[in-house]
Amino acid sequence: MSEPVLGIDIAKQKFDAALLIGGKLKHKSCKNNAEGFELLSQWLRKQGVGCLHACLEATGSYGDELALYLHDTGHTVSIVNPVRIKGFAQSELLRTKNDKVDAGLIARFCLAMRPEPWEPPSAEIRALQATLAILRYSSAEILPPPDMAITFNCGYFERIFMINSIPSILGMMTSVIKMSKGLCSRQLIASRPFAAVVAS
Numbered sequence: 001m002s003e004p005v006l007g008i009d010i011a012k013q014k015f016d017a018a019l020l021i022g023g024k025l026k027h028k029s030c031k032n033n034a035e036g037f038e039l040l041s042q043w044l045r046k047q048g049v050g051c052l053h054a055c056l057e058a059t060g061s062y063g064d065e066l067a068l069y070l071h072d073t074g075h076t077v078s079i080v081n082p083v084r085i086k087g088f089a090q091s092e093l094l095r096t097k098n099d100k101v102d103a104g105l106i107a108r109f110c111l112a113m114r115p116e117p118w119e120p121p122s123a124e125i126r127a128l129q130a131t132l133a134i135l136r137y138s139s140a141e142i143l144p145p146p147d148m149a150i151t152f153n154c155g156y157f158e159r160i161f162m163i164n165s166i167p168s169i170l171g172m173m174t175s176v177i178k179m180s181k182g183l184c185s186r187q188l189i190a191s192r193p194f195a196a197v198v199a200s
Contacts, residue, residue, distance in 0.1 A: 007107025
């Protein structure tokens with residue numbers, strides 16, 4: 001018996017999942033947040049599923065958190081170019097299109113094509129991404145969303161790393177700004193004699 005596959009049609013607020021197991025499709029719709037991810041896991045356990053191959057389209061950042069969650073819970077995850085899914089749909093002469101149908105299509109694509117596994121960025125990279133995002137909010141004097149760390153797929157220890165990194169990053173930024181100011185001042189002073197000659 002082949003490994004079960006899970007096709008996921010992702011959107012900003014929710015996702016539709018289609019579990020293909022034993023030649024049959026089973027569907028589940030969940031919110032695209034931590035609560036929805038846990039609900040999906042519970043549903044998969046009720047279906048008697050252990051490890052599976054999950055597949056979703058590369059559609060911006062909407063699926064990043066779910067992909068990481070599935071990867072970290074031991075599943076194989078593939079993130080596929082939507083063009084490949086569209087081509088597969090054309091090969092099936094599929095005309096009907098909605099979230100549930102799309103999830104089933106992605107599941108059948110995963111079973112037939114076995115796309116290569118996706119590997120998430122390292123914990124350090126994810127923490128740095130979250131830190132830089134928070135710094136961008138700080139520079140604009142706008143409070144970041146409370147789930148900013150979650151948005152960038154950071155776990156507890158990564159968030160601690162991120163928080164501890166902010167002072168050193170701010171210190172480096174301050175040093176760069178001072179160096180840039182000094183360089184600009186020296187260039188301005190150096191250009192004054194030339195400006196005086198041109199004026200005369």
